[in-house]
Amino acid sequence: MTQKELLYLEDAVNHESNIISIVTDTINNLENEDLKDFMENKLNEHIAFKVELINMLEDYANE
16 A cells, blocks of 8 residues: 555545544534434444544554
8 A cells, every 4th residue: 555545544534533523513413303313324324434444554554
């Protein structure tokens, strides 16, 4: 993996962290349960994607 690709993965992890934070804050401010459920599903998608990205970085580090 090139240095540029590693930097991209790091940026993507940081981006997902920001999105997770924003979505969490949004959920805490919502009153409508349907919207909360929708946003919680999106939150779980972003958490899963962040974990995938971190696993890719860890796999590279272990090579």
